[in-house]
Amino acid sequence: MELDRTDFKKNFQRVTTGLYGVDIEECSPSQLYTVLGTLIKAYAGEDWNKTKKYYEEEQVKQLYYFSMEYLPGRMLKSNLLNLDLLDTVRDILKDMHLDLDELIQAEVDPALGNGGLGRLASCFMDSLASLGIPGAGDGIRYKYGLFQQKFIEGHQVEVPENWLRNGNVWETRRENKAVIVRFGGQAYLYEDANGHLVPFYQNTQNILAVPYDTAVIGYQNEIINTLRLWSAEIPPHEEIHYHNLADQQSVNQLTEVLYPDDSNYEGRLLRLRQEYFLCSAGIQSIIRYYKKMDRTMQEIAEYVAIHINDTHPALCIPEFMRILLDEEQMSWGQVWEITKKTMSYTNHTIMQEAMEKWPVYMLEETIPRVYQIIEELNRRQIEKKIPLYGEEMAYRTAIIQEGHVNMAHLAIIGSHSVNGVAQLHTNLLKHEVLKEFNQLYPAKFNNKTNGITQRRWLQLANEELTALLDRKIGTEWKKNPAELKIFKSFAEDEETLNELAEVKLKNKKRFAAYVKEALDIEIDPTALFDVQIKRLHEYKRQLLNVLHIIHRYFDIKENPEKDIQPRVFIFGAKAAPSYLYAKYVIKLINSVAKLVNEDHAVGDKLKVIFVENYGVSLAELIIPAAEVSEQISLASKEASGTSNMKLMLNGALTVATLDGANVEIRDHVGDDNIFLFGLTAEEVYQYYQDGTYQSREIYETNPQVRKVLNALIDGTIPDVLEEGHVIFDSLVNDNDEYFILKDFDSYLRAQEKVDELYQDPHKWNQKSLLNIASSGPFSADFTIKRYADEIWHIDSVLPEEEQ
Numbered sequence: 001m002e003l004d005r006t007d008f009k010k011n012f013q014r015v016t017t018g019l020y021g022v023d024i025e026e027c028s029p030s031q032l033y034t035v036l037g038t039l040i041k042a043y044a045g046e047d048w049n050k051t052k053k054y055y056e057e058e059q060v061k062q063l064y065y066f067s068m069e070y071l072p073g074r075m076l077k078s079n080l081l082n083l084d085l086l087d088t089v090r091d092i093l094k095d096m097h098l099d100l101d102e103l104i105q106a107e108v109d110p111a112l113g114n115g116g117l118g119r120l121a122s123c124f125m126d127s128l129a130s131l132g133i134p135g136a137g138d139g140i141r142y143k144y145g146l147f148q149q150k151f152i153e154g155h156q157v158e159v160p161e162n163w164l165r166n167g168n169v170w171e172t173r174r175e176n177k178a179v180i181v182r183f184g185g186q187a188y189l190y191e192d193a194n195g196h197l198v199p200f201y202q203n204t205q206n207i208l209a210v211p212y213d214t215a216v217i218g219y220q221n222e223i224i225n226t227l228r229l230w231s232a233e234i235p236p237h238e239e240i241h242y243h244n245l246a247d248q249q250s251v252n253q254l255t256e257v258l259y260p261d262d263s264n265y266e267g268r269l270l271r272l273r274q275e276y277f278l279c280s281a282g283i284q285s286i287i288r289y290y291k292k293m294d295r296t297m298q299e300i301a302e303y304v305a306i307h308i309n310d311t312h313p314a315l316c317i318p319e320f321m322r323i324l325l326d327e328e329q330m331s332w333g334q335v336w337e338i339t340k341k342t343m344s345y346t347n348h349t350i351m352q353e354a355m356e357k358w359p360v361y362m363l364e365e366t367i368p369r370v371y372q373i374i375e376e377l378n379r380r381q382i383e384k385k386i387p388l389y390g391e392e393m394a395y396r397t398a399i400i401q402e403g404h405v406n407m408a409h410l411a412i413i414g415s416h417s418v419n420g421v422a423q424l425h426t427n428l429l430k431h432e433v434l435k436e437f438n439q440l441y442p443a444k445f446n447n448k449t450n451g452i453t454q455r456r457w458l459q460l461a462n463e464e465l466t467a468l469l470d471r472k473i474g475t476e477w478k479k480n481p482a483e484l485k486i487f488k489s490f491a492e493d494e495e496t497l498n499e500l501a502e503v504k505l506k507n508k509k510r511f512a513a514y515v516k517e518a519l520d521i522e523i524d525p526t527a528l529f530d531v532q533i534k535r536l537h538e539y540k541r542q543l544l545n546v547l548h549i550i551h552r553y554f555d556i557k558e559n560p561e562k563d564i565q566p567r568v569f570i571f572g573a574k575a576a577p578s579y580l581y582a583k584y585v586i587k588l589i590n591s592v593a594k595l596v597n598e599d600h601a602v603g604d605k606l607k608v609i610f611v612e613n614y615g616v617s618l619a620e621l622i623i624p625a626a627e628v629s630e631q632i633s634l635a636s637k638e639a640s641g642t643s644n645m646k647l648m649l650n651g652a653l654t655v656a657t658l659d660g661a662n663v664e665i666r667d668h669v670g671d672d673n674i675f676l677f678g679l680t681a682e683e684v685y686q687y688y689q690d691g692t693y694q695s696r697e698i699y700e701t702n703p704q705v706r707k708v709l710n711a712l713i714d715g716t717i718p719d720v721l722e723e724g725h726v727i728f729d730s731l732v733n734d735n736d737e738y739f740i741l742k743d744f745d746s747y748l749r750a751q752e753k754v755d756e757l758y759q760d761p762h763k764w765n766q767k768s769l770l771n772i773a774s775s776g777p778f779s780a781d782f783t784i785k786r787y788a789d790e791i792w793h794i795d796s797v798l799p800e801e802e803q
């Protein structure tokens, strides 16, 4: 985008006085950020309008991505980059004695998601726009995002995240596009004069769903898509029905807060209401838009694709059917075919405890008409499958089972495509977790390995590495990440390897400065930086990492003369507030950190840093500084992982089990450039089958394990009396559900190899370079291209040569 410098300065002045009635000098960084955001939004407005008009006039097929979670990260810098204004604006502001980077930091990072699934949705939004694919996101505008995490004496404490406190410059409220979502009451069907069955609703609670739209700016291509977040309000003409406080609160509550759980499903009524609210509002608005076109409803699947991000928005299926059946008066048979053609579903987990299963009575009471449709779907499904596959199979794959609606079953049956998020994960879905469905519908199952946007995770987060790549391989990789592989040809070039090491050191110093400022801990930027950043969960095995740290601590204490490679272990992780065990692990890591960091005999040989309130912004600071990426989940449990890809892209070497996308990372980078350890998924399943694993035996026979575990309960680690015992018990007496003791030795050996390799900077930097150069295939652009071609059947609107 072209910018007139004088104009820009004038506008900046004008907006400042317009918004705040004072001079620039009087404004806080946060206010100046708002000024700049307001201006940039206005500059982008034209392309936004143009894109919308183009989609409408050309009647292009559009994707609607439904997700209960988004983690977009701060938007100012990303928008500037994608508008190609980053350098220009930085420069103009400098002229005005303003520091762009200070304004960038003043933006709040919207935490409208828990972890991987939410961040994936945002990477996908960026890729859709950047590829010129007509695709909108639908989500919820939670008033409070994921809690802020504080550590008090090493314990996680949750503080509400009021992210909208200072307003949000990027959003546009569109009350003229609001729709009514109905809850509760009774639904009757009666026959009208034409013999059509029409529903009649009585005593429903009507809630106004108001969309707030945010521009999703494509990478230097003039395409701007929309992220639409819905907010609940009392309908203007119905205030009369809301005279009592409880009713008012039930509306305000609806979109108030994001559920902070990402692994333990709880059948909470409010969560169900949130899910239906998103689905109903989104589907109504899609259909309203579609009806503006001069097309019949029979053709809708040719113009609309609806994707459901895990089962959380699976009510899109019966809601879509409800509207076609009841309001468009279409026949069941027709509606059913159209629905399947329109819907597709991604599964993100095989963990049974995360599977959504809503009690029937809850659906009956909350969304009676939708429940009728689900019940009818279930009846027809069973009826159709019994003669083909027998009773047992028909009931095992039913939508309603034991008084619950199984949302995964609903999503599979109601979609034409079911995809896993890494090859291994898809195979496990097909052959273990959902094998019955794979027999019923083999053609539905497919894999779409996750990806990440290299714009945020390299260009924005790591400007130094970006500049180095530009110098070495040109700038074409920014449009086509496959070109990163050209960097391989520099693997023997000493100068490049040294420059790469300098880049890493700079990023490590930047992170060290943050640690000094935030935690008042000094870390040596020449030590090896080892990173594990992800939600805290037993299957992800942060515990294995900290047990290794305890082992190292003993080694250093017992062998003060030994030449040990100094290492800084860096953690970032939030635990679900109700996940007690995960909180115990947080406390343990913090206690180990305190013990180690304050021990003068240890010095710089070992430091443990647990950053508070990990999220997208901290990831952007940590990832460029990382040298080792810990991807150590129990094989078969991590659907894909995406921090593994971000860390690799930034030159970290991976310590990994063969789980999730680690398998594909290994395939691309080669066995020599990754540190593998641990059981394979197959071995894990074998143990499940034969039941021969006995963790106690390892505790009893392996002195290293025993020593580390005893430290949990004998007072060696301060202040973990309860936590230490619970964790010890789970590992020794409760048979170590996630095979931590089983993998411990193999993990230690992998870590020894890491230390050894780090002694040889040439070899280390070479492997780091090869990781960067092999990360192109994990671009979300490629992933989205495959979704668009193979599932959604949607083309880019850009001319061939610009795609």
Ligand code: 26Y
Residues within 6 Å of the ligand: 114, 115, 116, 117, 118, 120, 261, 262, 263, 264, 265, 266, 348, 349, 354, 355, 356, 421, 450, 638, 639, 640, 641, 642, 660
């Ligand atoms: C139903 C509720 C308890 C729930 C809420 C959020 C269940 C799950 C989630 C979120 C799951 C999630 O983030 N899964 C992660 O998705 C990533 C993107 O596909 C994967 O890379 C990662 O392996 C997976 O754990």
